[in-house]
Amino acid sequence: MKEKWFDISPRLRAIGEEAMEMIRPQLAEIERITQYQQLKMLKAFQHANVSESCFAPSTGYGYGDRGREVLDRIYAEMLDTEDALVRQHFASGTHTLTVALFGVLRPGDTMLCVTGTPYDTLHGVIGLGKESSGSLKEFGIRYEQVDLRKDGTVDLEGIRQALGGKPKMVYIQRSRGYSLRPTLTNREIREIAELTHSLSPDTIVMLDNCYGEYVEMEAPGKWVDLMAGSLIKNPGGGIAPTGGYIAGRHDLVEACSYRLTTPGTGKEIGCTLGLNREMFLGTYLAPMVTAEALKTAVFAAAAAQLSGFEASPRFDEPRGDIIQAILLGNEERLIRFCQGIQAASPIDSFVVPEPWDMPGYDSKVIMAAGAFTLGSSIELSADAPLREPFAVWMQGSLSFVTGKTAMLQALSRVEG
Numbered sequence: 001m002k003e004k005w006f007d008i009s010p011r012l013r014a015i016g017e018e019a020m021e022m023i024r025p026q027l028a029e030i031e032r033i034t035q036y037q038q039l040k041m042l043k044a045f046q047h048a049n050v051s052e053s054c055f056a057p058s059t060g061y062g063y064g065d066r067g068r069e070v071l072d073r074i075y076a077e078m079l080d081t082e083d084a085l086v087r088q089h090f091a092s093g094t095h096t097l098t099v100a101l102f103g104v105l106r107p108g109d110t111m112l113c114v115t116g117t118p119y120d121t122l123h124g125v126i127g128l129g130k131e132s133s134g135s136l137k138e139f140g141i142r143y144e145q146v147d148l149r150k151d152g153t154v155d156l157e158g159i160r161q162a163l164g165g166k167p168k169m170v171y172i173q174r175s176r177g178y179s180l181r182p183t184l185t186n187r188e189i190r191e192i193a194e195l196t197h198s199l200s201p202d203t204i205v206m207l208d209n210c211y212g213e214y215v216e217m218e219a220p221g222k223w224v225d226l227m228a229g230s231l232i233k234n235p236g237g238g239i240a241p242t243g244g245y246i247a248g249r250h251d252l253v254e255a256c257s258y259r260l261t262t263p264g265t266g267k268e269i270g271c272t273l274g275l276n277r278e279m280f281l282g283t284y285l286a287p288m289v290t291a292e293a294l295k296t297a298v299f300a301a302a303a304a305q306l307s308g309f310e311a312s313p314r315f316d317e318p319r320g321d322i323i324q325a326i327l328l329g330n331e332e333r334l335i336r337f338c339q340g341i342q343a344a345s346p347i348d349s350f351v352v353p354e355p356w357d358m359p360g361y362d363s364k365v366i367m368a369a370g371a372f373t374l375g376s377s378i379e380l381s382a383d384a385p386l387r388e389p390f391a392v393w394m395q396g397s398l399s400f401v402t403g404k405t406a407m408l409q410a411l412s413r414v415e416g
């Protein structure tokens with residue numbers, strides 16, 4: 001690294017080198033998983049007979065858009081599901097999850113969330129707290145919840161009891177959002193799914209898989225009935241400029257496609273304009289890009305720990321997603337850290353982020369994001385609500401080298 005390019009203190013430079021030594025076994029494990037996922041991807045492209053004609057733009061109704069159909073097949077193979085619906089028409093991860101929920105739930109059904117309170121943006125969708133018009137609740141869909149245990153782990157006994165009510169859906173959120181509970185790994189997801197299927201075979205197990213794609217060896221499609229995620233996170237590889245995916249059992253994916261477009265037309269319509277090539281390219285690169293983000297997270301944890309801060313997860317803990325939280329202890333450090341990340345970004349590096357009153361939050365939040373795609377969080381980004389426990393949540397980096405450097409620069413600023 002060129003000494004003068006980035007503001008990294010001598011102490012952090014040394015910590016950086018020590019961290020690299022520390023995380024060798026984790027880096028090797030990430031390489032092992034990536035090798036498998038990347039070759040599985042190549043095979044999926046070959047099985048689906050991807051050809052250049054898949055990239056041809058369609059307009060209007062988009063009938064017979066071959067690329068769209070082929071991409072669906074690739075996701076189904078990667079996620080080990082019967083079917084998939086991959087579309088640029090999904091405006092966000094929340095929209096994708098919303099289409100899945102409205103796609104399969106009907107008035108009188110119960111959605112049972114078994115991982116505590118779901119991600120903030122879903123509260124309005126479900127109809128939690130403040131009444132929001134158009135919510136599932138307004139359409140007569142009941143919501144029940146099994147909280148996580150005090151230590152943040154899954155309450156299997158609580159789930160067992162709640163399954164007595166034979167809910168239509170068991171809903172699992174893999175990633176942690178702005179909390180410090182452990183991320184679920186495949187092990188817990190499988191346990192919940194198997195328990196549900198054995199006690200209540202008609203219950204649909206649905207997974208919010210955001211940030212979890214290609215992090216572990218196995219894909220959750222083996223266990224869950226339906227899952228959804230965002231293409232501006234892991235599976236779009238930093239190239240897909242928008243979109244989301246739903247994957248799972250064929251009948252359920254079809255029901256979701258009826259909700260996205262119309263009953264009857266489902267997957268058959270929705271033109272792709274000129275976006276297919278980017279959707280394919282991003283999808284293809286996703287295992288590799290996810291690995292860069294994961295390595296950055298593991299390095300961040302190690303460097304933070306060596307700097308005297310608590311990291312969650314710790315560098316050597318098992319991971320089910322690409323999110324890394326660092327407990328910096330006070331407001332000033334959070335601000336400095338996020339400003340350091342921003343200054344190390346490829347886009348808007350000259351911008352100095354400030355805390356602001358973000359709608360829906362009860363404290364100020366500071367965010368660092370210098371990304372090619374607005375809101376993309378497979379690119380390096382960091383958010384910190386300025387409140388207890390004074391932690392920053394960071395994720396991404398298209399490249400480990402730059403992610404690592406951003407980390408050291410941010411920690412140098414924290415040091416003062």
Ligand SMILES: *Cc1c(COP(=O)(O)O)cnc(C)c1O
Pocket residue numbers: 092093094095097119121173174175176177208210211230
């Ligand atoms: C990102 C995310 C979502 C969807 O978020 P959008 O900002 O709408 O893309 C939902 N659940 C979890 C756990 C997430 O991390």
